Amino acid sequence: MNIKLKALTKSIWVFHAACSPCNNCDIEILDLLTPRHDIERLGMTLAASVRHADALLVTGIPNTKTKERLKTLYEQAPKPCVVVAIGTCACGRNMFRDSYNSPCNIDDIVPVDVYIPGCPPKPEAMIAGVAKLIEKLKSK
Amino acid sequence: MLKLIFNFLIFPGFLFASCVGLIAGWVDRKVTARIQWRVGPPWYQNFVDIIKLSGKEIIVPQGAKAIFLLSPFAGLLSAVLAAVILGRSILVPAQSFVGDLIVLLYLLVIPAASLIFGASSSRNPLASVGASREMKMVLGYELPFILVAVVAIIKCEGAVKLGNILSYQMSFTSNLILPSGWVSPSGLIAFSVAILCMQAKLGFVPFDAAEAEQEIMGGTLIEYSGLPLAVFKLTKALLLYTMPLLLIVLFWGKDLRPAFLIVKYVSLLVVVILIKNTNPRLRIDQALRFFWGPMTVLALVAVVLALFGI
Ligand code: SF4
Numbered sequence: 001m002n003i004k005l006k007a008l009t010k011s012i013w014v015f016h017a018a019c020s021p022c023n024n025c026d027i028e029i030l031d032l033l034t035p036r037h038d039i040e041r042l043g044m045t046l047a048a049s050v051r052h053a054d055a056l057l058v059t060g061i062p063n064t065k066t067k068e069r070l071k072t073l074y075e076q077a078p079k080p081c082v083v084v085a086i087g088t089c090a091c092g093r094n095m096f097r098d099s100y101n102s103p104c105n106i107d108d109i110v111p112v113d114v115y116i117p118g119c120p121p122k123p124e125a126m127i128a129g130v131a132k133l134i135e136k137l138k139s140k
Numbered sequence: 141m142l143k144l145i146f147n148f149l150i151f152p153g154f155l156f157a158s159c160v161g162l163i164a165g166w167v168d169r170k171v172t173a174r175i176q177w178r179v180g181p182p183w184y185q186n187f188v189d190i191i192k193l194s195g196k197e198i199i200v201p202q203g204a205k206a207i208f209l210l211s212p213f214a215g216l217l218s219a220v221l222a223a224v225i226l227g228r229s230i231l232v233p234a235q236s237f238v239g240d241l242i243v244l245l246y247l248l249v250i251p252a253a254s255l256i257f258g259a260s261s262s263r264n265p266l267a268s269v270g271a272s273r274e275m276k277m278v279l280g281y282e283l284p285f286i287l288v289a290v291v292a293i294i295k296c297e298g299a300v301k302l303g304n305i306l307s308y309q310m311s312f313t314s315n316l317i318l319p320s321g322w323v324s325p326s327g328l329i330a331f332s333v334a335i336l337c338m339q340a341k342l343g344f345v346p347f348d349a350a351e352a353e354q355e356i357m358g359g360t361l362i363e364y365s366g367l368p369l370a371v372f373k374l375t376k377a378l379l380l381y382t383m384p385l386l387l388i389v390l391f392w393g394k395d396l397r398p399a400f401l402i403v404k405y406v407s408l409l410v411v412v413i414l415i416k417n418t419n420p421r422l423r424i425d426q427a428l429r430f431f432w433g434p435m436t437v438l439a440l441v442a443v444v445l446a447l448f449g450i
Binding site: 003004005007008010011026034035038040041043045048049051052054076078079080 | 169173177178179180181182185188190192193194195196197198200286353354357358361362363364365366369
């Protein structure tokens, strides 16, 4: 494994792409930054701009408007960039599957690397998901 | 010639200064984390960040000029040069050249200028908001900062060489203390003003309106990715090394043995971090008013007091 990829696994800057969620998942993501979970231990910080991001944290179901936005966001992110789907909504649209304004799944728009189910998932589950993500990056 | 290159690239130039700066940046993150009752990142975090960024894709926004990619390097080069001049004058005070303090003051503006150029050539509206704020901030803090440097010059009987300022302080007393042993009011006032100017120059809270993450999403840095972003982060680290050192040379240069120097550097660093963590961000107009109002008045008072020799 080369050194740049190794550095990437030790410093994942995440960008929070809220794709019409109910906001619960976003609050749980913010919980990751609090003293109890503190993901800065693992070198992760919230990036302000998508140009600085290494991972997109997508929450919610894409609707006709956010669908386009998510696509643009993914194109704007510098590669290598991974996508993490957080919450049952993002994983498979849950009960909104047949909703009139929910045209498609997140993985129909962007390639998702890790799915973290839960409504909302616990911060612990997210950290476990990130650990799996790092394993996956390492095996690349 | 070889020695010059060694000075520029390794010690006290690029390699040494950026390592110290990155570790100081870690101290900043760690102390911030401890204040917030968190654990904080490991000590090598900033190095890892730089390596990671240099391996990422470089995106140039549509229609951006070549300046977009050149300006980070201009900033880095001038920051390195400033670190070299300062480091040399601490190592061998006798060898500094006339007016190097003035050169240094100019060199330390170029990183901010490169940020402004880069941001405004990126064609991003939020970046241009950031650039205009950065410009106002530079206008704001440069005035009191130069006055403060004048105080140091007056107190050292008109020495504009860093080496002379240092040797004057070494043979008499530091600029913070009067020869009679009392605390010098002009030195103290000027030093406090200089610390706040340093805070603004480093782009730390409360003077970080140009890079406000929450309102303008990184402001001046919003369009940068990959290597240019890494270069900007390195420039920040170099400034974090140079600025406290400059203040020590100007005001606190009585004893510069390595152990004393490190203690002085770290204590200045901690002051900066504490200011950063206990203040909310100022709006740009408030910051400008702060620097042109109270800070400039205080700096002028310090100049007058220094002229009277106290
Ligand atoms: S998964 Fe649950 S908590 Fe998360 S956005 Fe959907 S409904 Fe809200």
